[in-house]
Amino acid sequence: MSINTRHLLPVCSLLLMIPALADAQEEQSSVTRGEYIYHLGGCASCHTNGKEGGAPLAGGLEMETPFGTFYTPNITPDPQYGIGNWSEDDFIRAMTEGVSPEGEHYYPAFPYTSYTKMSQQDLLDLKTFLDLQAPVAKPSKEHDLPFPLNQRFVLGVWKWLNFESGSFQINQHRNDRWNRGAYIVNGPGHCVECHTPRNIMGGLDTDAGMTGNDNGPEGEAVPGLQSSNHSEFSKWEIEDITFSLETGMKPDGDFLGGSMGHVIDNTTSKMTPADLEAIAEYLKSLN
Ligand code: HEC
Ligand code: HEC
Known part of the structure; x- marks a missing residue:
């Protein structure tokens, strides 16, 4: 079988393009x-x-x-x-x-x-x-x-x-989903910034993590998101949490508003179902 270089040329240039394509895909x-x-x-x-x-x-x-x-x-x-x-x-x-x-x-x-x-x-x-x-x-x-x-x-x-x-440091005693939820809430999602009380210097009172803040952004009250304190929120099931974060509607049919409205519009309504479930699992574990 004779090899025709005219046909080899396109093949070679195609092979050369593969790394570039991979780069473009990665990009x-x-x-x-x-x-x-x-x-x-x-x-x-x-x-x-x-x-x-x-x-x-x-x-x-x-x-x-x-x-x-x-x-x-x-x-x-x-x-x-x-x-x-x-x-x-x-x-x-x-x-x-x-x-x-x-x-x-x-x-x-x-x-x-x-x-x-x-x-x-x-x-x-x-x-x-x-x-x-x-x-x-x-x-x-x-x-x-x-x-x-x-x-x-x-x-x-x-x-x-x-x-x-x-x-963020992974907690080895918890599963991947919990860790993903903890990462979002405390990291990129910065939920703690509003749902955790602040000290007199405006620093986060991390010992009271996610217990709510009476004086949140624009002076509005932000509810706590712990499950232990007999609050309305402590009765929410995983599906209640994911549904309200996706749609803004609470289990009682009311809508979440104020600064949480922006969080729902810009953040939680755009999250994958897996990430919403991860957040819910993490929140349900907070005591
Ligand atoms: C709660 C409001 C808030 C959110 C949410 C926020 N920022 Fe900012 N950001 C600010 C404020 C206020 C400043 C100005 C801080 C200062 O002047 O010291 C700032 C400053 C910055 C700066 C520095 C800009 C400069 O010119 O020096 C960068 C970069 C930045 N933000 C990126 C981001 C990115 C990326 C996100 C999303 C992941 C984000 N910010 C989310 C309020 C916010
Ligand atoms: C800018 C401040 C702010 C940030 C950031 C924020 N929240 Fe909120 N959140 C609020 C406020 C204010 C309310 C109360 C809204 C209302 O009742 O209309 C609220 C309410 C909620 C509720 C309903 C609780 C209840 O008892 O009604 C949930 C669940 C919630 N937030 C989850 C989150 C999660 C998850 C994040 C991070 C992705 C987050 N929030 C980030 C301000 C914030």
């Missing part, structure tokens, strides 16, 4: 995973100014807190006004250490206090997704905070007292 799945992480993280709840019809992720949402008024920054890939120039390391450091590329501390109104638990892979996928969003050339607005809180170095002390960086 695509990183984007898809990143988009899901973006929903888990609820980035749009704060960085898109839905109230005033702002462009996605261009910031400007006003956040009233007992410590002053924050305006969320622009996190689109705009190189000047957004985070388009950031390296992977810059992004990971901001999300897990609460430190900017210039080395300044971030305020915990940015829930890096939970995002610090996110895995490296989730953060890299999230960045891949964010890098592909539309850049918006709009400057971020200065926060409106009283002295001395407007001095970022003060945050060094706050972090020393109230913040521990470090990724």
Whole structure:
């Protein structure tokens, strides 16, 4: 049998293309995973100014807190006004250490206090997704905070007292589903940020994890999500929890509202059934 080189050539170039194709596929799945992480993280709840019809992720949402008024920054890939120039390391450091590329501390109104638990892979996928969003050339607005809180170095002390960086640690005594739920609630989903009470400095009172917060965002009361305290919630079954997170409807037919409404729209309604069940299993285990 004679080998015709004319036919071999296309075969060779096809073989050469396979690694490139695999790269493109990997890139695509990183984007898809990143988009899901973006929903888990609820980035749009704060960085898109839905109230005033702002462009996605261009910031400007006003956040009233007992410590002053924050305006969320622009996190689109705009190189000047957004985070388009950031390296992977810059992004990971901001999300897990609460430190900017210039080395300044971030305020915990940015829930890096939970995002610090996110895995490296989730953060890299999230960045891949964010890098592909539309850049918006709009400057971020200065926060409106009283002295001395407007001095970022003060945050060094706050972090020393109230913040521990470090990724999520698997609990070997629990199954994968429970661990997945614990990861979402305490990490990307940052459910603890509203459902856990805060100390006088605004730090999370982790000893009272998920017992509710009478003075949550915008001063609204946030219910506890423990199962031991004879609350209405303690009677919810797994299916009640997953259904209410998916649709916003409680077992009694009422709808969840306030800041939880944004969490449902931007986060839990976009979760897979498996992740909703993982959250429910984890919540049912809290005492
Ligand atoms: C609860 C509201 C809230 C949520 C949710 C939130 N952020 Fe933010 N974020 C903020 C605030 C407020 C700041 C400004 C912090 C500061 O100035 O110290 C900020 C700052 C940032 C910064 C630093 C920007 C800069 O210019 O230095 C990045 C990056 C960022 N957020 C990314 C994200 C990503 C990614 C998500 C989703 C996984 C997210 N944020 C979710 C409130 C939020
Ligand atoms: C921005 C603050 C905030 C965040 C973040 C948040 N919640 Fe909530 N959550 C609330 C508020 C406020 C309510 C009460 C809403 C109402 O009664 O209309 C609530 C209610 C709930 C309820 C119903 C409990 C009951 O007894 O009625 C569940 C379940 C719940 N949240 C789960 C979660 C989960 C899971 C997450 C994380 C993915 C989460 N929440 C993140 C503020 C928040």
